[in-house]
Every structure is written in C-alpha cells, then in structure tokens.
Amino acid sequence: MDDSATARDYRGLWPIVKEGYEGLVNTVIRPLRAQYAPSELGPKRGQIGNVSVQRVDLKLKNPAGLTLECSWWKPRKP
Incomplete structure (x- = not known):
C-alpha cells in the first residue's frame, strides 16, 4: 500500500x-x-442498608444563574 x-x-x-x-x-x-414530576420520586423516607434516611428536595442556583433541582438523602434523626 x-x-x-x-x-x-x-x-x-x-x-x-x-x-x-x-x-x-x-x-x-x-x-x-x-x-419527571417530584411525586414520581417515591417516598421521602426509607432505608439504605441499616440506616434510616430522609430525602430533602432542594433547588440551587449555579454561577450561570440556572436552577439545579437536587435530592439529598440524609440520615434521619432518631
């Protein structure tokens, strides 16, 4: 070739x-x-392994001014 x-x-x-x-x-x-709609996210409380957790839905603005919708799973207080 x-x-x-x-x-x-x-x-x-x-x-x-x-x-x-x-x-x-x-x-x-x-x-x-x-x-999707927030209602499609399922229950706000649940278990991850042996830890009880709660979902917190929040909106954040990034430096460009765009809104980011987030879910944060955090341990539930006893």
Whole structure:
C-alpha cells in the first residue's frame, strides 16, 4: 500500500472516531435530562442498608444563574 492509500484510509477513519468520541461525551459528560414530576420520586423516607434516611428536595442556583433541582438523602434523626 502506498502513502496516498494510507492517507485515504486515515481520512475515512476520522469521521468514525469523531462520531464515537462525541457519542461518549454526550453520554457521560452531557447526558439527556430526565423529565419527571417530584411525586414520581417515591417516598421521602426509607432505608439504605441499616440506616434510616430522609430525602430533602432542594433547588440551587449555579454561577450561570440556572436552577439545579437536587435530592439529598440524609440520615434521619432518631
């Protein structure tokens, strides 16, 4: 195989590599946001192992001014 054929092979491979990389980035770094109602989160109290926990739902503003909706599972006080 000559050098020009090798160069063509690499150019043909680049779009495949790029598409795979972009797919990985979108899956891991920027996943799609799930749409759901807070009522779909289930009960606010439960057990994780042998620890009784309570879910606290809160909203935070990030530096860009966007609201982040979060759930924090914390140990329940006896």
